[in-house]
Amino acid sequence: MRTADAVVLTSKDIDGKLSELAAAGIKLSLAEPCRCGNCNGLLDRVSPATETPGHAPDPGETNVWRCRSCEQRFWKGSHWSNVAERLAEH
Numbered sequence: 001m002r003t004a005d006a007v008v009l010t011s012k013d014i015d016g017k018l019s020e021l022a023a024a025g026i027k028l029s030l031a032e033p034c035r036c037g038n039c040n041g042l043l044d045r046v047s048p049a050t051e052t053p054g055h056a057p058d059p060g061e062t063n064v065w066r067c068r069s070c071e072q073r074f075w076k077g078s079h080w081s082n083v084a085e086r087l088a089e090h
């Protein structure tokens with residue numbers, strides 16, 4: 001069920017899939033945000049002095065990234081922490 005460049009995942013749930021990857025020697029980790037989750041465009045870090053829309057945090061207090069293509073803003077919110085905790089469990 002494994003070739004040189006592929007692993008077959010049989011679990012239906014995310015935790016099961018992460019366990020299978022860990023058992024295959026593949027450890028996932030979070031990197032700095034670099035691609036837009038909306039359009040896959042490249043992200044640029046927003047300068048701390050830049051104003052952001054009301055729904056986004058102040059870039060002077062929190063790291064914020066902006067998509068070059070669709071201008072959506074991203075930051076490491078509670079979802080980021082939840083993903084990091086989940087990855088750390090495997």
Ligand SMILES: [Zn+2]
Nearest residue numbers: 036039067070
């Ligand atoms: Zn985008």
